[in-house]
Amino acid sequence: xxxxxxxxxxxxxxxxxxxxxxxxxxxxxxxxxxxxxxxxxxxxxxxxxxxxxxxxxxxxxxxxxxxxxxxxxxxxxxxxxxxxxxxxxxxxxxxxxxxxxxxxxxxxxxxxxxxxxxxxxxxxxxxxxxxxxxxxxxxxxxxxxxxxxxxxxxxxxxxxxxxxxxxxxxxxxxxxxxxxxxxxxxxxxxxxxxxxxxxxxxxxxxxxxxxxxxxxxxxxxxxxxxxxxxxxxxxxxxxxxxxxxxxxxxxxxxxxxxxxxxxxxxxxxxxxxxxxxxxxxxxxxxxxxxxxxxxxxxxxxxxxxxxxxxxxxxxxxxxxxxxxxxxxxxxxxxxxxxxxxxxxxxxxxxxxxxxxxxxxxxxxxxxxxxxxxx
Ligand code: GAL
Numbered sequence: 001x002x003x004x005x006x007x008x009x010x011x012x013x014x015x016x017x018x019x020x021x022x023x024x025x026x027x028x029x030x031x032x033x034x035x036x037x038x039x040x041x042x043x044x045x046x047x048x049x050x051x052x053x054x055x056x057x058x059x060x061x062x063x064x065x066x067x068x069x070x071x072x073x074x075x076x077x078x079x080x081x082x083x084x085x086x087x088x089x090x091x092x093x094x095x096x097x098x099x100x101x102x103x104x105x106x107x108x109x110x111x112x113x114x115x116x117x118x119x120x121x122x123x124x125x126x127x128x129x130x131x132x133x134x135x136x137x138x139x140x141x142x143x144x145x146x147x148x149x150x151x152x153x154x155x156x157x158x159x160x161x162x163x164x165x166x167x168x169x170x171x172x173x174x175x176x177x178x179x180x181x182x183x184x185x186x187x188x189x190x191x192x193x194x195x196x197x198x199x200x201x202x203x204x205x206x207x208x209x210x211x212x213x214x215x216x217x218x219x220x221x222x223x224x225x226x227x228x229x230x231x232x233x234x235x236x237x238x239x240x241x242x243x244x245x246x247x248x249x250x251x252x253x254x255x256x257x258x259x260x261x262x263x264x265x266x267x268x269x270x271x272x273x274x275x276x277x278x279x280x281x282x283x284x285x286x287x288x289x290x291x292x293x294x295x296x297x298x299x300x301x302x303x304x305x306x307x308x309x310x311x312x313x314x315x316x317x318x319x320x321x322x323x324x325x326x327x328x329x330x331x332x333x334x335x336x337x338x339x340x341x342x343x344x345x346x347x348x349x350x351x352x353x354x355x356x357x358x359x360x361x362x363x364x365x366x367x368x369x370x371x372x373x374x
Contacts, residue, residue, distance in 0.1 A: 021080050022367040025347040026335050031074060031082045039072045040334050040344050043109035043318040045145065051076045052145045054108045057087060064341030067091050067105040073146055088147030089121060089140050098154050103128040107317060109212035111220055113241045120241040121149050122212045122222055135206035137224060139242055152242055156204025157235055161246045163197065170194040191254040196227035205233060209258040211318065221292060225258040229276045232257050234292060251296050257285060263319040263329050270358055272302055272331065274315045279338040281310040286358050303360045312362050314347035328371035331360055
């Protein structure tokens with residue numbers, strides 16, 4: 001009996017212990033109070049030994065993908081145990097505010113700015129009642145990683161500014177371009193040659209799914225799905241991270257990428273993105289480049305094995321860099337649940353490399369030793 005009890009006890013202990021010190025992709029993940037973590041489309045910022053996970057606070061039911069609360073934040077020292085720090089950017093009750101309750105706030109990412117000592121949050125903003133038509137990004141700041149963040153302004157980026165490498169011949173529209181049938185070869189060529197950049201030149205470029213990337217030299221870049229989600233834009237931010245400089249490029253024109261993530265390994269920049277099928281998963285894509293300004297070379301789907309063509313039923317949101325003698329990387333993705341958004345889960349997987357190509361393989365359960373012992 002005593003032996004039995006001790007076996008049961010040790011089994012229970014090991015299951016609880018190992019669960020709390022491992023990642024179990026796709027399964028419900030509770031914070032230290034036992035409540036499911038609510039930080040979707042998120043990203044992580046590491047400051048003074050603490051990881052801060054920012055994400056979309058979703059609610060139940062039909063309106064659960066609109067922003068009824070704001071952006072949530074969790075903190076952790078080990079990436080397994082997370083403390084809820086509450087809503088750090090609150091939606092507002094004032095109906096004239098751009099972030100009024102019921103707007104859409106997606107994919108928030110935060111960077112600490114060493115020059116100003118401020119925490120700067122960028123996010124995709126859609127105005128209340130306008131679906132996804134506004135296609136804006138917005139910036140908010142805070143003195144503390146756990147808020148409160150205050151909205152500074154929203155943008156259609158790069159109003160009146162051509163991309164850095166844009167050919168003069170593409171600055172003028174051609175007769176009949178607006179009447180091209182979508183998805184024909186002529187239309188795709190026109191998109192590649194900047195038809196939508198021209199269309200939005202005076203209004204500012206569209207910006208939907210986005211990420212924020214801070215390089216080793218502290219320069220920050222906003223990377224976003226633009227041109228009706230057909231082309232990614234990479235746009236340099238000013239030194240305070242609050243605005244755009246006039247330096248920007250287009251990546252994978254007409255390639256239909258969204259959910260961008262950027263990271264850098266041994267001097268090479270990588271990007272993992274998704275295709276565009278709304279909340280439904282699709283095959284991820286990957287790219288590499290020697291410079292943030294390209295040229296970005298396509299490396300294909302980084303996922304291998306069962307469900308690789310559906311990114312293991314998830315969509316990228318961020319790549320976390322674990323700094324060390326040799327940096328290691330964690331791929332973070334969302335398994336959306338559009339019927340009940342609050343029940344969406346998280347898929348975190350280690351990034352492996354084969355011949356300068358990032359590789360993602362499924363793990364039912366894993367922990368950081370897998371990366372740190374590499
Ligand atoms: C996805 C996008 C999400 C959200 C959704 C809305 O493609 O990645 O962030 O915008 O569409 O349908």
